[in-house]
Amino acid sequence: MMGLIRATCDRIEPVRADRLEAARARQLTLTKPPGSLGRLEEIGNRIAAILKTTRPNIKRKRIYVVAADHGVTAEGVSAYPRQVTYQMVFNFLRGGAAINVLARSCQVEIRVVDAGVDYDFPPDEQLISRKIVRGTANMARGPAMTRRQAERSVAVGIELARAAKLDQVNILGTGEMGIGNTTAASAITVALTGCDPSRAVGRGTGIDDAGLARKIAAIERAMEINRPDRANPVDILAKVGGAEIGVMMGIVLGAAAEAIPVVADGFISTAAAALAVLACPAARDYLFLAHRSAEPGHDLLIEYIGLRPLLDLEMRLGEGTGAALAMHIMEASARLLAEMTTFEEAGVSNI
Amino acid sequence: MMGLIRATCDRIEPVRADRLEAARARQLTLTKPPGSLGRLEEIGNRIAAILKTTRPNIKRKRIYVVAADHGVTAEGVSAYPRQVTYQMVFNFLRGGAAINVLARSCQVEIRVVDAGVDYDFPPDEQLISRKIVRGTANMARGPAMTRRQAERSVAVGIELARAAKLDQVNILGTGEMGIGNTTAASAITVALTGCDPSRAVGRGTGIDDAGLARKIAAIERAMEINRPDRANPVDILAKVGGAEIGVMMGIVLGAAAEAIPVVADGFISTAAAALAVLACPAARDYLFLAHRSAEPGHDLLIEYIGLRPLLDLEMRLGEGTGAALAMHIMEASARLLAEMTTFEEAGVSNI
Numbered sequence: 088m089m090g091l092i093r094a095t096c097d098r099i100e101p102v103r104a105d106r107l108e109a110a111r112a113r114q115l116t117l118t119k120p121p122g123s124l125g126r127l128e129e130i131g132n133r134i135a136a137i138l139k140t141t142r143p144n145i146k147r148k149r150i151y152v153v154a155a156d157h158g159v160t161a162e163g164v165s166a167y168p169r170q171v172t173y174q175m176v177f178n179f180l181r182g183g184a185a186i187n188v189l190a191r192s193c194q195v196e197i198r199v200v201d202a203g204v205d206y207d208f209p210p211d212e213q214l215i216s217r218k219i220v221r222g223t224a225n226m227a228r229g230p231a232m233t234r235r236q237a238e239r240s241v242a243v244g245i246e247l248a249r250a251a252k253l254d255q256v257n258i259l260g261t262g263e264m265g266i267g268n269t270t271a272a273s274a275i276t277v278a279l280t281g282c283d284p285s286r287a288v289g290r291g292t293g294i295d296d297a298g299l300a301r302k303i304a305a306i307e308r309a310m311e312i313n314r315p316d317r318a319n320p321v322d323i324l325a326k327v328g329g330a331e332i333g334v335m336m337g338i339v340l341g342a343a344a345e346a347i348p349v350v351a352d353g354f355i356s357t358a359a360a361a362l363a364v365l366a367c368p369a370a371r372d373y374l375f376l377a378h379r380s381a382e383p384g385h386d387l388l389i390e391y392i393g394l395r396p397l398l399d400l401e402m403r404l405g406e407g408t409g410a411a412l413a414m415h416i417m418e419a420s421a422r423l424l425a426e427m428t429t430f431e432e433a434g435v436s437n438i
Numbered sequence: 439m440m441g442l443i444r445a446t447c448d449r450i451e452p453v454r455a456d457r458l459e460a461a462r463a464r465q466l467t468l469t470k471p472p473g474s475l476g477r478l479e480e481i482g483n484r485i486a487a488i489l490k491t492t493r494p495n496i497k498r499k500r501i502y503v504v505a506a507d508h509g510v511t512a513e514g515v516s517a518y519p520r521q522v523t524y525q526m527v528f529n530f531l532r533g534g535a536a537i538n539v540l541a542r543s544c545q546v547e548i549r550v551v552d553a554g555v556d557y558d559f560p561p562d563e564q565l566i567s568r569k570i571v572r573g574t575a576n577m578a579r580g581p582a583m584t585r586r587q588a589e590r591s592v593a594v595g596i597e598l599a600r601a602a603k604l605d606q607v608n609i610l611g612t613g614e615m616g617i618g619n620t621t622a623a624s625a626i627t628v629a630l631t632g633c634d635p636s637r638a639v640g641r642g643t644g645i646d647d648a649g650l651a652r653k654i655a656a657i658e659r660a661m662e663i664n665r666p667d668r669a670n671p672v673d674i675l676a677k678v679g680g681a682e683i684g685v686m687m688g689i690v691l692g693a694a695a696e697a698i699p700v701v702a703d704g705f706i707s708t709a710a711a712a713l714a715v716l717a718c719p720a721a722r723d724y725l726f727l728a729h730r731s732a733e734p735g736h737d738l739l740i741e742y743i744g745l746r747p748l749l750d751l752e753m754r755l756g757e758g759t760g761a762a763l764a765m766h767i768m769e770a771s772a773r774l775l776a777e778m779t780t781f782e783e784a785g786v787s788n789i
Contacts, residue, residue: 188777188778400477415766419540422543426542433532435525
């Protein structure tokens with residue numbers, strides 16, 4: 088299993104500077120003052136370079152919404168009961184959740200993945216069943232997953248990215264659902280950055296002060312008991328991560344290996360992306376951060392990765408909601424580069 | 439003419455608090471933690487309250503792209519020659535400009551308006567001809583427009599908003615094209631805020647240091663010669679504004695009077711919106727600011743109006759490009775409120 092992860096990292100090539108330069112050169116010919124589309128130009132150029140063209144044509148956008156449960160909920164770290172994870176999976180499948188509305192609005196296809204939900208779903212062809220655990224173990228008492236489970240979760244993500252490539256998806260995104268998973272993302276943030284747990288922790292779905300204190304205490308205990316190796320992403324993932332986080336880490340690595348632009352949603356997705364970047368720094372060339380989450384730990388991960396999010400709308404829902412909106416902006420950026428006329432074609436005087 | 443402007447302002451009613459409250463109450467029933475969609479909830483609630491429903495249904499989105507020339511270009515304030523205004527109008531009509539691409543991407547209809555271009559366009563049913571001037575006079579030597587021209591430009595905007603209402607447009611936006619119009623917007627910013635001209639001036643389409651100095655000097659002379667009355671929006675518009683700015687001011691007032699949410703694009707559109715808010719403070723309830731422009735004067739206008747822009751992508755193109763992207767987010771926000779299932783409908787446990 089570790090072989091697949093390593094082989095995937097080995098396949099990831101840095102995006103070529105000459106391809107970025109070709110996109111920049113085309114931008115200068117388009118009917119607008121140089122640089123006047125701001126970040127839309129940078130985004131379009133990077134998508135073009137990833138897709139190895141100066142006229143990127145985005146036909147399919149897909150978000151994998153990956154669900155799993157978390158043993159750390161036993162510590163009272165969430166405002167919602169654990170069964171909300173599987174209930175929300177049904178909501179995704181029936182089209183009534185926020186991500187379904189935004190997917191329709193942004194013309195993104197969503198694929199729901201069960202990576203570790205503590206529930207037996209009836210067979211449903213809309214649900215991709217890749218159950219690695221039935222909820223992780225409680226990280227405050229030992230590792231959340233075995234090393235082998237963690238590796239399997241990453242492998243699942245790599246395979247999902249491969250499937251997207253075969254389906255000719257042009258932009259991939261990650262989203263998640265898992266009661267308790269802001270605690271896992273906060274713990275990963277602590278493991279990666281060495282920050283104090285209190286700085287990496289927020290109110291998640293909306294816990295009160297006592298819950299916040301329990302969340303900080305749970306992370307402190309998890310770090311003490313598990314001592315994750317900050318240089319080893321799979322060690323961090325196994326000890327304080329989660330099955331959906333591993334799958335999303337794999338999606339980022341797989342997308343980079345398949346040369347597909349990939350956008351991470353909010354706090355939990357970014358934690359997974361940060362593990363992917365630690366596993367293979369070149370994966371960052373393929374990665375976009377959708378938005379700045381209202382979760383305080385997100386800023387630490389954004390700084391760790393070193394990319395600027397596209398949006399800042401104080402969202403903190405997850406599910407891929409920010410990724411859907413960001414993908415629309417990414418597609419628009421690609422279309423500007425591909426479809427705008429040049430000064431010469433339009434007969435407009437240039438400077 | 440002044441009668442129409444006054445009558446329009448009199449028709450604008452503040453958005454009712456109970457309607458906002460009804461939208462907020464519905465948000466709490468939807469399958470997400472309270473407040474977790476952040477600004478998307480505020481945006482959706484305000485659209486709902488404006489449209490007098492808790493399930494806003496956005497079917498038509500329209501941007502008026504208003505073009506005009508500016509006499510102040512004689513002072514050497516722009517990097518591009520004046521004929522680029524009419525050349526870009528042809529580009530809009532042929533579908534090759536940035537706003538055309540974004541309009542397609544965001545499913546927004548655009549309507550191109552000639553408010554004061556210094557060019558005789560051949561008849562074209564795609565072009566709305568409302569020429570008020572053939573370019574304004576040079577504000578550095580006297581008023582840019584007569585009072586009557588200024589009033590007519592606002593009246594044109596009010597009528598365009600009325601036409602949009604008759605066409606059942608649900609969200610309106612403003613965009614513009616006019617070589618030299620960042621100078622007019624900067625002068626309006628100085629007139630409204632009393633700031634030093636150097637703080638309100640940026641590089642527009644990309645002038646060099648000498649051009650920037652000429653731009654500041656032109657605005658200083660314009661303020662000295664014209665002495666616009668900071669409490670009188672039509673006086674400011676006439677003396678240091680422009681025909682497209684007057685039309686956009688009228689669109690904002692007309693949209694508010696017709697109870698249509700209206701989104702101002704960037705720096706120049708926001709200058710027009712600020713004049714509308716000065717004319718009628720309640721118009722602000724209907725106004726959305728699309729994005730924070732890279733033009734430095736924009737921050738002063740944003741503060742003057744007191745609304746937060748939706749996006750911050752370092753754009754500085756105008757044309758309505760930011761408005762198109764913002765409208766997509768506005769529509770998505772409305773759809774979330776209208777289309778998400780409730781906890782009860784979805785059988786999801788609530789707190």
